Amino acid sequence: MRALREALILVALAALPAIGEGFYFRDKVSWQSPIPASELVTVDQAKAWGEGAIWVDARPDDEFAKDHVPGAFSLNEDRWNELLPQFLPNWSPDKKVIVYCSAASCNAARDVAKRLRNEAQLKDVFVLQGGWEEWVKTRR
């Protein structure tokens, strides 16, 4: 009983700074989705950008080799150091970058987009909502 009572006190104590920190970060965190809505783009929106967009395929090499969005560049984390220098010459500041992975549930697009923003210092980097799965649906 004593352990339970002590555990409950600790559980309650930890909640106080956590709430404070959550309040401090309230505008810096996307509470409803791991990717903020401002960083997501739908297939229709992305298609409307036409030549003004560059597509980045964050899936593994074998999936990219099977099929990909026309004109997309392969840039996955497995071969990041090798593929990034191949991709960068094709980028220009006026172009939007659209990153996609297999489906809505994959993380690769989110991670690659983050690295493009943080490491390559690119602006206007978006993640395709629904990923490759969604692209294939709209292609039919």
Add this chain to the structure above:
Amino acid sequence: MGEDAQMKLFWRVVDLVVGGIFVYAGVLKMLDPVQFGLDIDNYKTIPWFVSVRLAFYLPWLEIFCGLAVIFRFLYRGGLSILTALILVFIGATIAAKVRGLDITCGCFGHASQHWSFPQHMAIDLAIFIALAALLASELRRRASHDPKS
């Protein structure tokens, strides 16, 4: 130094090491709760709105429980929570491996980003064994001091 005193010293050292590990891990995650939320989300077991809230809460729970173990204040409660946390984490790591998820645990921030699955498991199991030993030692100590408890 008598045998009792040596054992006491030994358990205090284990307290400090285990408590210190959790305080360190908690502080690393507390400094970047968004990244920790993404690390939890990688396990694909709970929805994002839960992951992100846990990402703000769990680091503080680890810090408070780690401090409880270090200072032996609310000691049993701290040990119990940390044991439960490490068990949940071991279970989640195994489940992720079985489901073929290639994830970073995020348990020690960027320091653990490139740990392999066996490295994760070895460290987690070592911490679990240390916690279980501390709990057993505490229960033995209490029983010998107060046979009714």
